[in-house]
Amino acid sequence: xxxxxxxxxxxxxxxxxxxxxxxxxxxxxxxxxxxxxxxxxxxxxxxxxxxxxxxxxxxxxxxxxxxxxxxxxxxxxxxxxxxxxxxxxxxxxxxxxxxxxxxxxxxxxxxxxxxxxxxxxxxxxxxxxxxxxxxxxxxxxxxxxxxxxxxxxxxxxxxxxxxxxxxxxxxxxxxxxxxxxxxxxxxxxxxxxxxxxxxxxxxxxxxxxxxxxxxxxxxxxxxxxxxxxxxxxxxxxxxxxxxxxxxxxxxxxxxxxxxxxxxxxxxxxxxxxxxxxxxxxxxxxxxxxxxxxxxxxxxxxxxxxxxxxxxxxxxxxxxxxxxxxxxxxxxxxxxxxxxxxxxxxxxxxxxxxxxxxxxxxxxxxxxxxxxxxxxxxxxxxxxxxxxxxxxxxxxxxxxxxxxxxxxxxxxxxxxxxxxxxxxxxxxxx
Ligand code: KE4
Numbered sequence: 294x295x296x297x298x299x300x301x302x303x304x305x306x307x308x309x310x311x312x313x314x315x316x317x318x319x320x321x322x323x324x325x326x327x328x329x330x331x332x333x334x335x336x337x338x339x340x341x342x343x344x345x346x347x348x349x350x351x352x353x354x355x356x357x358x359x360x361x362x363x364x365x366x367x368x369x370x371x372x373x374x375x376x377x378x379x380x381x382x383x384x385x386x387x388x389x390x391x392x393x394x395x396x397x398x399x400x401x402x403x404x405x406x407x408x409x410x411x412x413x414x415x416x417x418x419x420x421x422x423x424x425x426x427x428x429x430x431x432x433x434x435x436x437x438x439x440x441x442x443x444x445x446x447x448x449x450x451x452x453x454x455x456x457x458x459x460x461x462x463x464x465x466x467x468x469x470x471x472x473x474x475x476x477x478x479x480x481x482x483x484x485x486x487x488x489x490x491x492x493x494x495x496x497x498x499x500x501x502x503x504x505x506x507x508x509x510x511x512x513x514x515x516x517x518x519x520x521x522x523x524x525x526x527x528x529x530x531x532x533x534x535x536x537x538x539x540x541x542x543x544x545x546x547x548x549x550x551x552x553x554x555x556x557x558x559x560x561x562x563x564x565x566x567x568x569x570x571x572x573x574x575x576x577x578x579x580x581x582x583x584x585x586x587x588x589x590x591x592x593x594x595x596x597x598x599x600x601x602x603x604x605x606x607x608x609x610x611x612x613x614x615x616x617x618x619x620x621x622x623x624x625x626x627x628x629x630x631x632x633x634x635x636x637x638x639x640x641x642x643x644x645x646x647x648x649x650x651x652x653x654x655x656x657x658x659x660x661x662x663x664x665x666x667x668x669x670x671x672x673x674x675x676x677x678x679x680x681x682x683x684x685x686x687x688x689x690x691x692x693x694x695x696x697x698x699x700x701x702x703x704x705x706x707x708x709x710x711x712x713x714x715x716x717x718x719x720x721x722x
Contacts, residue, residue: 295684299343300331318452319355325676325691330683335362337702340688348688349707353700355690356504356536356561359621359650360610361702367565370606371599380597388596391605395563395571398543398612401553405573406582407596411535411560412440414570415498417582417590418556419444421572422496422529424588425581430490432497434477436506436664436694439498439533439558443468450505450664454694477503477663478511480518487526496556497523498531501546504696505536506667507653508646516552523555529578535560535570536696541649543612549649565607567600617701621650624708625699628652631712639719641674650699654678656722667694674722681718687711 307314315321315329322329331343338361340348353359360367392405408414419442423429433439438451446453446461447469453461473490475482477499487494497519503509523530532554538545539562547553556574563569573579583589594600611617629647632654636643642658655661656678657670675693682689687710690697 295346297328297330297342297344297346301328303331303343304328319455319690319692319695322691324455324672324693325679327680327683329691330688337361337363338700338704338707346686348683348686349703349711350700351687351689351697351711353698354561354566355695356540356698357564357566358700359540359562359698360565360607360617361700364565364607364610364702366610367603367606370602371567374602375599377598379599380594382593385596385598385601387598387601387605391596391601391608394605394608394612395559395573398539398608399557399573400544400547401575402557402573403576404579404582405571406579406590407601408570408572408590408592409568409594409597409600410440410570411533411558412442412570413592414535414558414560414572415439415445415531415533416442418531418558418572419496419498420590421578421582421588422531422556424586425578426495426527426529428493428495429471430473430493431471431495432473432475432483432486434499434503434663435474436477436509436667437498437500437503437533438505439500440535444472445498447472448474448664450503450694452692454506454664454668455692476665477506477509478515479663480515480522483519483522487522487528492526494526494528496529496531498533500536501532501534501550501552501554502537502541502648502651504651504653506664506694507655507661508648508651508696509662509667510646510648511550512662516550520552529555531556531558533558536651537649539563539608539611540651540698542618543615562607562611563604564600565603567603568594568597569600569604618649621699621701624701624703624705625650625652627705628699628708628711631708632715635712635715635719639722641722642671644670651696652699653693653696655693677722678715678718681721682711682714685714685717687714 436450
């Protein structure tokens with residue numbers, strides 16, 4: 294039985310200096326139990342831990358590594374650029390190239406501002422929506438996660454769902470008073486909130502395909518309904534595409550679902566594994582951002598040249614080879630259909646949600662369409678599945694409240710290996 298020896302001793306050491314031994318809670322394996330695996334290196338579809346144990350990677354750094362790890366062109370571009378120093382704190386041509394490239398890929402973006410994380414992107418977009426509309430309240434959906442800014446840590450998904458943190462100490466009532474929440478896919482509840490808060494709501498922020506309660510698809514008409522409500526009530530619709538942006542299509546969920554948001558936020562893939570986030574929209578809204586307007590937003594390392602070259606190289610590859618999206622979706626559907634077939638034979642209740650290259654397994658006998666239905670699945674069984682696969686060299690997200698993220702370095706052999714390891718894990722579920 295694989296003992297994760299070196300990871301165990303590193304984790305003990307990490308606990309002496311880092312809260313929970315990790316720099317982001319989802320990495321701590323708290324909900325699935327056991328010791329987090331410490332990674333030494335990665336290449337293509339594989340992660341290698343500090344004991345040189347190899348894993349097939351279905352996290353891809355929670356989305357960014359869509360091309361696979363250590364993609365040669367990305368590494369080469371970083372290697373070249375880093376010799377010119379790592380940061381200047383002054384504008385560069387790279388930032389213009391990045392903004393211009395994104396405008397060719399994503400619909401309806403006149404202006405886009407770079408930041409250093411998805412959290413910053415969502416936090417800034419909300420502030421901008423409030424500054425632009427002069428309203429304070431906003432609607433978010435239970436189980437959606439928009440980063441760890443105070444305003445978003447109410448009934449949030451991802452690590453908060455994983456750790457069962459429903460309210461976060463340190464967030465004042467002044468902040469929570471402006472947050473309205475309801476279930477994902479519940480359009481009637483949104484209508485009700487809007488009626489009860491007439492002309493007080495600045496924005497509705499939504500993950501157009503949710504990935505922080507597992508992968509949850511928008512029901513037909515849900516996003517179209519949000520668009521209609523926002524148009525009628527002069528509310529800004531913010532698509533949080535930190536996960537879906539550049540992952541579902543070059544133009545993200547807006548392109549794939551043919552729905553337009555007023556503001557869009559990005560992260561993950563946009564940086565190719567380096568710290569990058571961004572938010573953008575129509576000029577009439579974005580020109581309220583400082584220094585043009587008075588909605589202040591800033592960042593020492595925003596548009597950092599090394600992060601820009603990593604993101605730019607990644608996005609150029611995705612734009613020039615759109616077949617990557619088809620390949621990724623085909624691989625994900627292959628995995629979905631064969632996992633279904635394997636579990637069908639066992640009689641174990643299982644729901645698989647899949648959209649593009651996002652997929653999640655729920656040991657549930659009912660459809661998983663929102664946070665409540667994700668939370669009521671047999672997540673104990675998911676934890677057993679997680680560990681049974683980990684010790685067989687397949688690294689799944691360590692939480693039932695996360696989407697899996699395929700990278701395009703995974704080939705048919707890797708997928709078949711994943712299916713075979715699933716078959717061998719069944720006796721442990
Ligand atoms: P970051 O600040 O972690 O770059 O992005 C926050 C964020 C915003 N919006 C969406 C839709 C997101 O999924 C995220 C971050 N996702 C989690 C994984 N579910 C990041 C992993 C982590 O917290 O370590």
